[in-house]
Amino acid sequence: MGYRVAVVGATGNVGREMLQILAERNFPADDVVALASARSAGKQTSFGENGVLKVQDLAKFDFKGIDIVLSSPGAKVSAEHSPRAAKAGAVVIDNTSYWRMDPDVPLVVPEVNAHAIAGYKGRGIIANPNCSTIQMVVALKPIHEAAGIKRVVVSTYQSTSGAGKEGMDELLNQTKSFFVNQTLEAKKFTKGIAFNVIPHIDVFMDDGSTKEEWKMVVETKKILDPKIKVHATCVRVPVFIGHAEAVNLELERPLDEHEARRVLAAQPGVLVVDRRENGGYVTPQEVTGQDGVFVSRVRTDPTVDNGLSLWIVSDNLRKGAALNAVQIAEELIRGYI
Template identity: 65%
Template sequence: MGYKVAIAGATGNVGREMLSILAERNFPADQVVALASRRSVGQEVSYGDKTLKVKNLEGFDFSDVDVCLMSAGGSVSKEMSPKIGAQGCIVIDNSSAWRYDQDVPLIVPEVNPDAIEGYSKKNIIANPNCSTAQLVVALKPLHDHAKIKRIVVSTYQSVSGAGKDGMDELFEQSRAVFVADPIENKKFTKRIAFNVIPHIDVFMEDGSTKEEWKVMAETKKMLDPKIKVTCTAVRVPVFVGHSEAVNIEFENPITADEARDILREAPGCLVIDKREDGGYVTPLESAGDDATFISRIREDQTLDNGLNIWVVSDNLRKGAALNTIQIAELLVERGYLDKRQAA
């Protein structure tokens, strides 16, 4: 028996990626509906070898929809997700609107699949921030082995994390540099072409940005509330793929060789770690791939039980669309969508 799936925000970068991944992974859907705001109604999007016409999200009847993959932004999700959930449809939301709600599970299937049992409180499941998703995939198996005390993360985040407007701005500014046209900053606070910007999201009272706070709060919620986390989040002139330099302090001893072996066997992880020129992964190689890549695994000589690792992943896939589909697959695997149909 197949399921009816709705994609809300189907015309955006992540929405289109969701449709692509649903088809790639042969998700058991009998019917897929593409939804967006009124201004996008009638546009066409691809789903495998099919073309779907976009319908209006507002006022859509979800009473016979099994799962809604929501990528329409935080304000839309805050308004619409409870209404959709009240109709019996399970919402998997990609925005930050529900991540910190105690009654909404925040899920990375390789990390905390059992937390999905809490979905029924609101019929909403939250997808984590793109930079957190790849981070916890790499940290979970190491935490299980040697128990993490503290992590220091520096992120190098691609412009696609800021949506299509971010990608357009990098392209337009790069072109302007070469043809000596004026350069405009629209999406970002400073020029992104041939530059890096240590500022993602709004500033908070302690001087951190909201993006840095998200990494801390979400890691604690999904992995372990006792882990101390500090983060510096940086936007870099890369179109797709987030990278992270991670320093980890453990309670128990762990060597680089042990970590390498553990990560090679861990779900969702792919270790590319040769100590030679090019023996590591960059965001360019991660684009279009489902894996969380881990390189530069080495011991930190300034710490007892310390490691450094380099983590790279396609932020539109594992950081967003892929993880959403994996959560939907987990719902199928555990029979929750069958219960919805039976009801």
């Protein structure tokens, strides 16, 4: 059976990636519709190697007859149109932040909690987690099962693509201006991003954390285990694509680094690249276009009981967003609709 699929936000970084991945993975779709704002309506966007779709106006689109919606248009747009699509009978897989902490909306990473998909019937919506959370929980799941995670301290190194095309353009333009002795004012970011790092992603909250850091805390608890304590520092770095994370764990039971590598290597979606030599680890530049969550620098932390440290890298546009959404759709049609 073929499905009718709509991609909302089809002209954005994640929407274009969703279309590409649907084609790459031969998702069983009889019809794929590209939707975006009125200013993009009538434009063309690619679908697979040779396919082209004409972009339609989201505000005017009738979702009747659509089976699955992959949505990444921004939170405010999602708040309006995801319920509209669900009311028309579609199952919405939503990549925005709007629905993630709704108790009636499952928050899903298929390698971690695919069973939660069954809860979609409450609102007809399944939430895709934050990009930095997705790659971390994929790597943490086998460790939590093997030794129990008490506490996570994570520092992220997040690429500019996490802020959309405008973020990538700002990095490119500021970098070029540097070499001709010009200074460009920061617009998308709070400070210059070229040759710099910015410890600020999303808005500040009352406790001094940013909303991006808060997302990692609450989403990890919802997906993996509410008892896990999480402390995050999220940093924007001058990289185009790919998020990296330095993760420190305090475990309930001993787990040496050799066993940690073994359980990580057995986890679906995880690739362990950990040689103690120059270049024996993975960086964001190397994972661009890759589907996996890569783990390197696995080592014991002797400063706490049962301590372990990891370096985790993934393509934030793929596994951190579009691929995870398509994987949810694949699980959905396998056993839930």
